[in-house]
Structures are given as C-alpha cells and as structure tokens.
Amino acid sequence: MNGVAELLRHPALWRGGDAGAPETVPTGFRALDARLPGGGWPLATLIELLLPAAGVGEIRLLLPALKRLAMVEDAAPRWVAWLAPPHLPYAPALADAGLDPARMLVVRPRAGSDRLWAMEQALRSGACAAVLCWAGTADGTALRRLKLAAEEGGTPAFLLRPVAHRGDGSPATLRLALAAREFGLDVEILKSRGGAPARVERLPIH
Amino acid sequence: MFEPRPAPIVPAAASRRRVLVPLPAPAASPAPGRDELWLAAHFPRLPLDALLPGTRQARAAVVTAPDDPRRTVVACNERAARQGIAPGMGLNAALARVPGLRVEEQRPAAEAALLDRLGRWALQYTPAVSLEPPGAVLAEVRGSLGLFGGAMALLRRALAGLSANGLSASLALAPTPRAALWLARAELALTVTRVDALPGIAARLPLACLHWPEDTVATLAGLGIASVAELVRLPRTGFAARFGPRLLDDLDEGFGRRAAPRRRYVVPERFDERFELPAPAEAVALVEPALEHGLARLEAFLRARASGIRVLRVDLLHRARDPTRLSLALARMAGDAAGLRRLLRERLGRCRLEAPVDALRLRSGVLLPLHIRDAGLFERGCSADPEATARLLDLLRARLGHDAVFSVRPVAEHRPERAFRIAEPGLEAGLPVPWPAARPARPLWMLAEPQPLDGWDGTLVTGPERIETGWWDGHDVRRDYYVAMSRAGVRLWIFRERPPGQRWFLHGVFG
Numbered sequence: 058m059n060g061v062a063e064l065l066r067h068p069a070l071w072r073g074g075d076a077g078a079p080e081t082v083p084t085g086f087r088a089l090d091a092r093l094p095g096g097g098w099p100l101a102t103l104i105e106l107l108l109p110a111a112g113v114g115e116i117r118l119l120l121p122a123l124k125r126l127a128m129v130e131d132a133a134p135r136w137v138a139w140l141a142p143p144h145l146p147y148a149p150a151l152a153d154a155g156l157d158p159a160r161m162l163v164v165r166p167r168a169g170s171d172r173l174w175a176m177e178q179a180l181r182s183g184a185c186a187a188v189l190c191w192a193g194t195a196d197g198t199a200l201r202r203l204k205l206a207a208e209e210g211g212t213p214a215f216l217l218r219p220v221a222h223r224g225d226g227s228p229a230t231l232r233l234a235l236a237a238r239e240f241g242l243d244v245e246i247l248k249s250r251g252g253a254p255a256r257v258e259r260l261p262i263h
Numbered sequence: 264m265f266e267p268r269p270a271p272i273v274p275a276a277a278s279r280r281r282v283l284v285p286l287p288a289p290a291a292s293p294a295p296g297r298d299e300l301w302l303a304a305h306f307p308r309l310p311l312d313a314l315l316p317g318t319r320q321a322r323a324a325v326v327t328a329p330d331d332p333r334r335t336v337v338a339c340n341e342r343a344a345r346q347g348i349a350p351g352m353g354l355n356a357a358l359a360r361v362p363g364l365r366v367e368e369q370r371p372a373a374e375a376a377l378l379d380r381l382g383r384w385a386l387q388y389t390p391a392v393s394l395e396p397p398g399a400v401l402a403e404v405r406g407s408l409g410l411f412g413g414a415m416a417l418l419r420r421a422l423a424g425l426s427a428n429g430l431s432a433s434l435a436l437a438p439t440p441r442a443a444l445w446l447a448r449a450e451l452a453l454t455v456t457r458v459d460a461l462p463g464i465a466a467r468l469p470l471a472c473l474h475w476p477e478d479t480v481a482t483l484a485g486l487g488i489a490s491v492a493e494l495v496r497l498p499r500t501g502f503a504a505r506f507g508p509r510l511l512d513d514l515d516e517g518f519g520r521r522a523a524p525r526r527r528y529v530v531p532e533r534f535d536e537r538f539e540l541p542a543p544a545e546a547v548a549l550v551e552p553a554l555e556h557g558l559a560r561l562e563a564f565l566r567a568r569a570s571g572i573r574v575l576r577v578d579l580l581h582r583a584r585d586p587t588r589l590s591l592a593l594a595r596m597a598g599d600a601a602g603l604r605r606l607l608r609e610r611l612g613r614c615r616l617e618a619p620v621d622a623l624r625l626r627s628g629v630l631l632p633l634h635i636r637d638a639g640l641f642e643r644g645c646s647a648d649p650e651a652t653a654r655l656l657d658l659l660r661a662r663l664g665h666d667a668v669f670s671v672r673p674v675a676e677h678r679p680e681r682a683f684r685i686a687e688p689g690l691e692a693g694l695p696v697p698w699p700a701a702r703p704a705r706p707l708w709m710l711a712e713p714q715p716l717d718g719w720d721g722t723l724v725t726g727p728e729r730i731e732t733g734w735w736d737g738h739d740v741r742r743d744y745y746v747a748m749s750r751a752g753v754r755l756w757i758f759r760e761r762p763p764g765q766r767w768f769l770h771g772v773f774g
C-alpha cells in the first residue's frame with residue numbers, strides 16, 4: 058500500500074483528478090498570505106470585501122491574484138467579470154498591470170437587483186476566472202446562493218460592499234474590511250473559515 | 264508568348280468618367296465556348312458606404328483599419344479626397360489636413376452584409392451572379408442583353424440603380440470575369456466584348472488592378488513593369504518559377520486561355536413562419552405554448568439543413584397596432600430549441616404586453632453551417648468549456664440588454680480619455696507584446712467625464728505629468744496631471760488645466 062501512495066506522489070505522474078484548481082491562490086502580499094488559511098485567497102467560494110469608499114485600493118489588492126487567475130496560458134482563456142463597477146475599468150492601466158483587457162468582461166446592469174443575478178450566472182457558468190461584483194444590500198439567502206454558485210462553477214467570487222454592512226451576518230468563507238492609510242492598506246480579517254480574525258497593517262499596495 | 268494584337272478599343276465619353284460606352288456591334292462572332300460576357304461592379308468605397316450611406320456623406324469622412332495603431336485610412340469619400348486625403352494615409356496625417364474629419368472604424372461584417380445585398384441586387388440582371396469579396400460583384404449578362412436593350416442600356420440602368428442608392432461604383436464588361444474585374448478596378452471606361460480584343464487593352468491596365476500581393480507588385484515595378492501588357496510579354500516559365508503558377512493562372516484566366524468556373528451566389532435561406540394563437544393572449548405565459556411550437560419547427564428546419572443561427576427575431580403580433588419586436592443576437596451559434604427557449608424566456612420576462620397577442624412570427628437570420636465539436640478527452644476540470652463563455656454572454660445580454668455587457672481595449676493615444684475603447688467581448692484578441700508602459704502609472708478606474716474639483720483639500724503625492732496634445736482635431740488637451748490622496752485615503756488622478764483655465768478636475772481613481 059505504501060508503495061502505491063509513494064508512486065502517486067511522483068511528480069512525473071499526472072492524474073486526471075488532481076489537475077483541478079488548487080485550494081488557494083496567493084494574494085501576492087506575503088503579510089496577508091501568512092494570515093490566511095491555505096496561504097491565499099480561497100478558490101471557488103464567496104469572499105466579501107467591505108470598503109469605506111469605492112477606490113480605497115481594493116483593485117490593487119486583488120490585482121496580483123487576478124493576474125494569476127486570468128493570465129493562465131495553457132487553460133482555455135476565461136474572463137474576469139466586473140459587475141456594476143463604480144467607474145469604467147481603464148484599459149491602459151489594466152494592460153500596464155499585466156492583465157489583458159481582452160479578458161475583462163464589464164457588465165453594467167441598470168437595476169440594482171440584476172447585480173446579484175448577473176453575479177450568480179457568471180459564477181455558475183464556469184466561464185470566468187474570477188468574478189468581482191460591487192453591491193449594496195444583500196440578504197443572507199442571496200449570499201448563500203452566491204456561495205453555492207461559486208462552488209458549483211469553481212470560481213472565486215469577490216463581493217465588494219460598503220463597510221456599513223460589517224455588522225450583517227454573512228455566509229462568506231472569508232470577510233475582510235479594508236481601510237486606506239497614507240502608505241498602504243490596512244486589512245482586517247473579520248471572518249475566515251479555518252483561520253482566526255487578524256489585522257494586517259499597511260499592506261504595500263502600489 | 265502573349266502577343267498583343269491590335270484590337271478595337273472604344274474610348275470613354277469625354278464628359279463623364281464613369282459612364283461606359285459599349286462597343287459597336289462586334290465584327291467577329293465570339294469564339295466557341297467563350298460566349299460569355301461578364302459585368303463587373305467594383306465598389307472602391309465599400310468600407311465607407313457600408314457604414315455611412317452616400318446621402319449622409321456631406322462631410323469629409325474616412326474609414327480606418329481596425330486594431331491598427333497607425334489607424335491607416337482604408338477608404339475616404341469624395342469630399343475628403345478633394346482635400347488631399349487618400350487611402351493608405353495615417354489617421355493623424357488625414358486629421359492634419361481636415362480637422363473636422365468624420366472618422367469611422369472599418370467593420371468587415373457590415374461590408375460583407377452590403378456585398379450580400381449587392382449580390383441580390385445583381386440577380387435582377389441574370390441568375391449567374393458571383394461575389395468577389397471584399398469589394399466587387401460579377402454577373403454573366405450575355406443572355407440578358409436582349410432583354411435590357413443592349414450592353415449600353417444595361418450599364419446605364421445598373422449605374423443609375425447604384426448611384427440612386429448612394430453607392431459609388433465602377434462598372435465594366437468583358438468576356439472573362441477576371442478581365443471584367445481588372446477593367447472595373449482600373450476605372451477605365453471601356454467595354455470589351457471579344458476575347459481576342461483583350462490583349463489590346465492590356466497596355467492600359469496598371470498592375471494595381473490585378474490585386475496581387477503588394478510585394479509582388481513592388482518587385483514587378485522594380486523590374487520596370489508598369490502595365491499588364493508588359494507583364495504578359497515576360498517568358499512564361501521564368502514568370503511561373505519566380506512568382507508561382509497561381510499568378511500565371513490568374514493572367515490566363517483573365518485572357519480567356521484558362522477556364523475559371525465561379526461559385527454562384529445563392530440567396531441565403533431563412534426561416535420565417537407565423538404561428539396563430541388559439542385565443543388572444545393577454546399574458547406572456549399564454550404566449551409560451553405557441554413559442555414552444557415555433558421553436559420546435561425552427562429546430563427541425565435547422566436540423567434538416569445542418570445549420571445554426573446567430574440572430575432570431577420574434578414579433579408578437581397585435582390586432583390593431585404595431586407588433587412588439589424582440590430580437591436575439593447570439594454570441595454563439597444556436598441550433599437547438601432548448602438554448603433559444605431559455606434566452607427567449609429571459610427576454611419575454613422583461614417584456615410588457617401593451618395589447619393582446621394574436622400571433623407570433625419567428626424569423627431567423629442567415630443560416631450558418633453548424634460545426635460539431637468533439638468533446639475533449641483531457642479537458643481540465645478548471646478550464647472553461649469554450650462554449651460556456653458564449654453562453655454566459657448570451658444569457659447576460661438577454662436580460663440586461665446588449666450594451667450593458669462589453670469589454671475594453673487600450674488605444675495608443677496620449678489623451679487619457681481616448682486611450683481606450685469599448686469593445687465586443689472576445690477572448691482571442693491579445694495585447695501587443697510587449698505592451699509599452701514607459702510613462703507614469705495610470706489609474707484603474709476612469710471617470711466618464713472629468714469632474715470639477717472645487718474647494719478640495721487633499722494632498723498631492725506625485726506629479727506633475729504634463730499632457731499637452733490633440734490641437735489638430737479640436738479636442739485640445741493641455742493639462743498637468745497629479746496623483747493625489749483624498750482625506751478618505753483614496754488615491755486619485757487629478758489634473759489642473761494649463762493657463763488660462765487653471766481649474767482642478769478629478770479624472771481617475773487608482774482603485
């Protein structure tokens with residue numbers, strides 16, 4: 058038995074089952090990775106980021122991970138979906154950051170209720186490497202649906218909401234509150250499955 | 264080898280360049296088996312006419328090549344040509360000549376659609392019509408000359424029909440399709456009805472009318488060859504060895520020494536059926552059974568033809584008012600009722616019935632051959648099914664509207680608000696590698712319009728970056744950009760207008 062187990066660990070052996078996604082993707086910030094279970098953003102689940110204001114640095118925080126998720130060469134290319142972003146993602150800046158704008162799918166629904174619907178569809182389709190959605194109020198049922206859709210589609214779901222929702226209950230696997238500082242970004246881990254609440258100060262986002 | 268022989272040549276009527284004058288009755292009977300006469304219609308401004316119909320071209324307008332950093336002009340209208348603009352010019356050079364120029368980006372799909380319409384137009388003269396993409400239509404009209412009152416009358420009629428539709432065309436008649444194309448492209452107001460007359464006009468055909476690869480034409484020009492007549496005097500074997508047998512065949516086809524069968528243009532088949540409802544339906548749910556029936560019919564129709572569709576129009580017909588029109592434009596070809604039903608349900612769910620529905624009408628777009636895709640053996644668990652992306656796109660657009668879903672692309676331009684464009688989502692197009700980023704950082708968010716910042720008290724972090732450009736096209740930009748930090752800690756991209764403006768504006772957020 059031991060021999061078989063050892064054989065299966067051989068690096069040259071490729072198995073159909075383990076070509077799936079790893080459990081996490083590094084955030085690109087060592088201080089944050091150290092605090093997160095698995096050492097990065099959990100994949101195929103719901104992650105909630107609570108912001109004091111749109112633009113505090115949430116995209117710069119996610120950029121390294123988005124790059125890792127979206128710019129995979131050998132897999133069939135997938136989109137990064139931006140649902141109801143507060144402003145238009147700026148193509149030259151995305152290109153500078155190493156994200157191919159052609160892989161960006163921007164969705165601007167007119168009605169607020171369509172945001173979570175669109176997010177669920179994008180997650181469930183499996184056509185997206187990551188889904189980012191800017192939303193306001195969302196009840197527990199809607200959030201649970203999103204989490205299930207993320208698991209089903211194997212897609213990380215980043216839900217960005219105002220920090221006013223900090224007190225609401227949430228089924229998200231990971232919940233972070235962000236705060237801008239003069240140099241960097243403060244990240245407070247409010248909830249983390251398999252980890253502990255923590256604070257990471259002054260992440261060097263550029 | 265090809266001996267140029269003297270042949271009857273009829274010069275153009277001096278006054279109007281594009282009116283063609285036919286030969287007087289041909290002296291000799293045409294050679295057996297060569298009893299054809301081809302009408303070629305060449306549309307030099309098709310890229311422009313496809314986007315702006317002729318009547319709306321009062322201003323100078325150009326069409327530029329898509330995804331070309333230099334934005335080369337591919338076509339321009341008469342007014343632009345008069346002001347010194349010519350195809351092949353960069354857009355900046357064109358804008359420098361005509362500041363108020365109207366600029367459109369080339370859309371090959373619109374051109375193909377227009378050429379298709381032109382093919383249908385040509386069917387009024389003869390059933391033997393053939394398209395020559397990108398910009399010409401051919402029709403074999405020998406048998407129709409009697410009906411239309413001779414070659415002259417037919418040409419006049421065709422030209423009048425085209426110019427009434429605002430299309431600029433150059434027409435020619437010749438006994439072989441390729442020679443007719445050459446004549447039309449050369450815009451020689453000439454008509455040749457006999458094969459043995461062709462070598463005689465070869466001296467007046469420039470090499471450009473052959474539409475050969477640019478480097479071949481350049482090489483030939485370097486050899487001192489300027490016309491087709493000089494070309495055919497070259498030794499055959501040497502020519503074939505140097506430029507390949509295909510170009511030699513091209514010449515032989517033109518001079519009728521080689522048969523050149525052409526694919527006939529057939530009017531595309533479409534699905535168009537009407538389905539009556541048993542009773543006027545007042546709710547969307549009551550329309551569904553008829554829709555179901557219609558989709559099943561459509562599916563059978565498509566399956567019988569091994570085809571799929573990209574466009575489906577559904578009209579809900581009312582008794583005494585205009586129909587409610589729904590239209591589905593799909594990112595992925597669909598041939599099955601199930602997929603279409605799901606999308607139509609989303610669309611119908613958002614639709615409010617203004618009046619009871621009496622009947623449905625289902626119309627398909629052009630039928631497209633359906634490719635059957637093999638399921639991959641080693642598809643990775645995490646990678647996307649290539650169709651999943653298209654399915655998602657269709658689903659989002661069916662509910663949110665076509666324009667609510669898009670992608671963005673960078674554009675090589677110094678003015679920040681013009682350095683990107685909205686694009687159709689598609690995963691194929693990649694970045695030019697390496698992407699030049701030799702300039703200060705840009706924000707990840709861009710505001711739709713710069714917002715005036717009055718009474719603002721943040722701090723400047725870096726800057727200034729001076730952007731001063733665009734004086735030539737009326738969208739002059741003279742600004743000093745700074746990276747700044749708002750009191751809430753948000754990094755902003757702001758600018759101050761250069762004198763005399765001096766006002767501060769917010770233009771981007773670093774996100």
